[in-house]
Amino acid sequence: MSLRSSRRAYLDNFDVSGIIDDYLEWLKHIFYVVVWRFNYLGKPEYACFRSAKRGDELYASRVMSKFAILGKHLEDRWFYNRKVRSGWVESHALLITLEYDSNKYSLKESWALAGIDFNRYMSFLRRAYGKCSIIRCFEAHESGYVHIHLVVLFFIKSFKGKPMKDKKGRRVFRVVGDDWHHLKAGWVHGFSDVRMVDSVKGGSYYLSKYLSKSVSVKEAGDKGLKALSMCWFMRKRSFSVSGDFIPLYSDVINSNSNSNKDGLLIEVGKDLLGHSIFLRATKWRFFGFLIADRVLFASNFSFVDGSSLVCVDENRNLYGLLEKHRVSLDDGLNRKLIVF
Secondary structure (H helix, E strand, O other): HHHHHHHHHHHHOOOOHHHHHHHHHHHOOEEEEEEEEEEEOOOOOEEEEOOOOOOHHHHHHHHHHHHHHHHHOOOOOOOOOOOOOOOOOOOEEEEEEEOOOOOOOOOHHHHHHHHHOOOHHHHHHHHHHHEEEEEEEEEEEOOEEEEEEEEEEEEEOOOOEEEEEEOOOEEEEEEEEEEHHHHOEEEEEEEOOEEEEHHHHHHHHHHHHHHHOEEEOOOOOOHHHHHHHHEEEHHHOOOEEEHHHHHHHHHHHHHHHOOOOOEEEEEEEEOOOOOOEEEEOOOEEEEEEEHHHHOOOOHHHHOOOOOOOOOOOOOOOHOOOOOEEEOOOOOOOOOHHHHH
16 A cells, blocks of 8 residues: 555545545555665665654654654743733734635645645735744544644734633633734635634644644544544645744754764774774665565664664675665565665
């Protein structure tokens, strides 16, 4: 099962249950990414690490970890006290939910247009209120229709609002007056909800609750599974950042990455004065994918930790694969390394 084959089957004849079945079948197959380089001795060196697949434990852990770290790096600036029970409050940050009207749009259209309409709404906000930064995540309704959740930080505009009760009797802070009407008028595709948040950190916390429901198959309920399947099928990212959040998010990714983009320094000895001598290893390069259930790990690899493994013997088969893009390992089961 592959995304390409599923899209061929259901892109024109949209079938949610069929897409979910395809997604769950695709998720069963584990892949390892194969990379290679010439090490500091000039010999080829190969490594493998498990590829995260949308919805598995590795994927969920990485997404929530990145989102949590992003939240920790956000400025701890409070706009109002959320314990206030009456009176006016002001905030530069809003939590906005955007939905599609099922009487105007099909389920497929809601997911297909979500990215385009979200960008248009961002443009509307910036035209109306000036510079702003946005964190966005997708969620699925029980019907399968997409919900777009946004935390928006406005750098110039401050919104006034009051505490109110929502449908479940919980106290929420809503924008009132002309700004409320204007914010809702900017989304013409269906229902929208606009709330104030006491801080950007508080808004990211709200988003993390939505996100946590739709990044792990094991933890997801019916809505979470639909969100995972639809994001997979429609090639949507679970969450995204824009504006001034982008450099901050890039710093989070780079500081928590195992990538050796600047080259790995390896100590190879000492000089006559006792100073360490370092050589810089070459960068890892992508080589291919390894289907986990078709490889005899015991005869070809040595495990480094729970999620990665490295070929350590250059006489083993993997070292001869640069010239052979598709080979059969000698285990009698026709197990293959697939290279793209």
